[in-house]
Amino acid sequence: MSNPLLRELDHYVVLEPGGGERILTAAETLAWLEARLAKLEPVPADLVGLSSPGLQAQRLLETACELELAPGLTIQWFAVRIEPPG
Template identity: 70%
Template structure:
């Protein structure tokens, strides 16, 4: 079961083998995962039973942090909490 605290986070760091890293909002991360899944020749078995790209991306976001896009190459995403300006500790 996924950690309910993860759903409260609004930003993710995404890492791509050739593209470095970027910080995306949760909505942007879902879209990014959808595009990563669309580029696969076959959907991972644990996602195949889900209806649609959005549902698959949501499941990945909730349960994983890596997707192999080709043998030996993977993309990764990690939830991060960004403090609002001036809230430093």
């Protein structure tokens, strides 16, 4: 079960091999995950029953923090809280 506080966070740090780290909004992170899932074959077993890449990405965002794209090639994402300046 995911922590309900994570759903309140609006930003994520995403890590890709060779790509460094980036801070994305929640919507950008979902799109980033969808794009990675679209290229992945086969989709992880726990995502097969979900009807769209958007639902699959949402499930990953709520329940995981990494996805193996190929042996030894893993992407990761972590929720972060960005405090407004002040």
